Amino acid sequence: MTPQRKTDRRVAYTKLALREALVELMQGQHISGITVKSLCELADINRSTFYLHYRDQYDLLHQIEREVLETLGERLASKQDATDEMFSKGPISLEVMTEILEYARENAALARVLLSENCDFAFQQDIMELAQVVVILPDSSINQRMEDYIVTYGINGCIALAEKWLDEGTIEEPAQVAQLMLQLLYFGTTSFTKG
Amino acid sequence: MTPQRKTDRRVAYTKLALREALVELMQGQHISGITVKSLCELADINRSTFYLHYRDQYDLLHQIEREVLETLGERLASKQDATDEMFSKGPISLEVMTEILEYARENAALARVLLSENCDFAFQQDIMELAQVVVILPDSSINQRMEDYIVTYGINGCIALAEKWLDEGTIEEPAQVAQLMLQLLYFGTTSFTKG
DNA sequence: TTGAAATTCAACACTATGTCCATAAAAATA
DNA sequence: TATTTTTATGGACATAGTGTTGAATTTCAA
Numbered sequence: 001m002t003p004q005r006k007t008d009r010r011v012a013y014t015k016l017a018l019r020e021a022l023v024e025l026m027q028g029q030h031i032s033g034i035t036v037k038s039l040c041e042l043a044d045i046n047r048s049t050f051y052l053h054y055r056d057q058y059d060l061l062h063q064i065e066r067e068v069l070e071t072l073g074e075r076l077a078s079k080q081d082a083t084d085e086m087f088s089k090g091p092i093s094l095e096v097m098t099e100i101l102e103y104a105r106e107n108a109a110l111a112r113v114l115l116s117e118n119c120d121f122a123f124q125q126d127i128m129e130l131a132q133v134v135v136i137l138p139d140s141s142i143n144q145r146m147e148d149y150i151v152t153y154g155i156n157g158c159i160a161l162a163e164k165w166l167d168e169g170t171i172e173e174p175a176q177v178a179q180l181m182l183q184l185l186y187f188g189t190t191s192f193t194k195g
Numbered sequence: 196m197t198p199q200r201k202t203d204r205r206v207a208y209t210k211l212a213l214r215e216a217l218v219e220l221m222q223g224q225h226i227s228g229i230t231v232k233s234l235c236e237l238a239d240i241n242r243s244t245f246y247l248h249y250r251d252q253y254d255l256l257h258q259i260e261r262e263v264l265e266t267l268g269e270r271l272a273s274k275q276d277a278t279d280e281m282f283s284k285g286p287i288s289l290e291v292m293t294e295i296l297e298y299a300r301e302n303a304a305l306a307r308v309l310l311s312e313n314c315d316f317a318f319q320q321d322i323m324e325l326a327q328v329v330v331i332l333p334d335s336s337i338n339q340r341m342e343d344y345i346v347t348y349g350i351n352g353c354i355a356l357a358e359k360w361l362d363e364g365t366i367e368e369p370a371q372v373a374q375l376m377l378q379l380l381y382f383g384t385t386s387f388t389k390g
Numbered sequence: 391t392t393g394a395a396a397t398t399c400a401a402c403a404c405t406a407t408g409t410c411c412a413t414a415a416a417a418a419t420a
Numbered sequence: 421t422a423t424t425t426t427t428a429t430g431g432a433c434a435t436a437g438t439g440t441t442g443a444a445t446t447t448c449a450a
Contacts, residue, residue: 008416008417008418008426008427009416010415010416010417010426010428011426011427014427014428029227030225030227030315031225032224032227033227033228035405035406035407036406036407036408037405037406038406045428046428046429046430047407047408047429047430048409048410048428048430048431049427049428049429051407051408051409052427052428056407056408117315120225120312141387141388142387145366145367146375146387148359149359149360149372149375150375150379150384150387152352152356152359153352153356153376153379154379154384155355156351156352156354156355156356157347157348157349157355158348159351160348160350161344161347161348161351164343164344164347165344171340172340177344180341180344180345181348183383184345184348184349184383185383185384186383186384186385187382187383188378188379188382188383188386189345189349189380189381190381191383192337192341193336203395203396203447203448203449204447204448204449205395205396205397205446205447205448206395206396209396230436230437230438231437231438231439232436232437232438240397241397241398241399242438242439243397243398243399244396244397244398246438246439246440247397251438251439
């Protein structure tokens with residue numbers, strides 16, 4: 001009987017080292033420009049060992065992405081339960097957006113890389129889907145095409161804002177940034193204009 | 196006396212062929228994953244000839260980018276003269292935004308590639324700087340950090356919207372899309388809500 | 391038509407790839 | 421602790437792209 005084999009310490013270390021190496025290298029270049037050799041040299045892992053676990057650098061990246069989404073999903077689940085009663089199908093709540101930004105801050109280096117242009121996967125969309133972002137108010141009078149444009153606008157604006165926030169060291173509090181995002185999303189820039 | 200040597204037809208053809216090959220390949224993959232060899236095979240140009248004109252694939256891309264910015268800049272110059280009197284330092288005008296989108300539509304394949312994630316250069320920022328985007332109204336009461344966040348949000352939202360518009364075949368008219376962008380920028384999503 | 395310029399072609403050393411196998415090291419288990 | 425299983429290492433291999441070179445060829449402009 002082999003009751004769910006525990007993960008070998010060596011495997012755990014190998015994966016951890018390669019993960020950290022990838023995040024470090026992706027701070028400076030796009031995933032498709034990163035060689036398996038450079039990854040292994042930085043991680044001090046034999047190149048043969050790499051191929052024992054991953055197909056290529058994309059495979060490694062995707063596995064990291066999957067893990068992040070899973071972890072974040074679990075964190076959001078509890079928060080969303082609380083707000084589901086109020087907004088069964090409404091715009092994203094301040095609580096959920098704040099929770100996402102708090103998670104991003106706690107894993108800043110990783111989050112920066114995954115949101116950056118050095119990441120080829122459509123990771124951003126996944127995050128926002130996870131957050132059940134419904135940008136448009138339910139009683140809108142516009143058609144589907146317009147709505148899609150507006151969602152695209154809002155999601156990408158928020159992601160770019162988050163990336164800038166991370167790049168500059170997350171000076172503001174997550175709740176503050178979440179507040180800014182939602183205000184921009186719903187009321188635009190003129191809501192910041194001096195009366 | 197060599198009075199501005201005319202460009203050799205052969206050189207012109209070589210550059211054109213390589214340009215088109217790059218745009219085609221970049222529809223499917225990131226610039227850093229494109230090999231010089233594949234470029235030359237698609238363009239049916241000898242690899243030695245490539246190196247006669249460009250250092251690598253990035254060099255080729257940057258030259259294209261420079262050319263596009265120059266051409267667009269000239270087109271915007273005339274439009275901006277007209278609006279400069281009204282908004283010496285205000286938000287981007289509907290005319291300028293429309294002009295940008297018209298140019299993008301006329302060069303859709305190229306524009307899609309340059310705005311996509313397959314392009315590593317910060318091409319988007321350059322375009323918006325060229326358009327002298329001032330997102331915030333001049334009499335705003337917020338500080339510099341907030342203003343920067345808001346500009347980032349707006350620019351990236353607009354670019355993502357434009358990219359989607361291009362990807363789907365530029366069904367709407369440029370003026371229509373420009374109108375949508377400015378409304379989102381200034382008044383947010385709630386301005387689309389049914390009264 | 392002729393000289394100049396651009397392109398082609400073959401060859402070069404160099405580097406990364408993905409795979410393989412034998413060996414060594416470490417972990418899990420009896 | 422001793423043994424077995426698993427994992428990591430190191431070397432070798434053919435393959436493919438890189439950037440450069442020099443000679444031959446083609447095309448252009450005048």
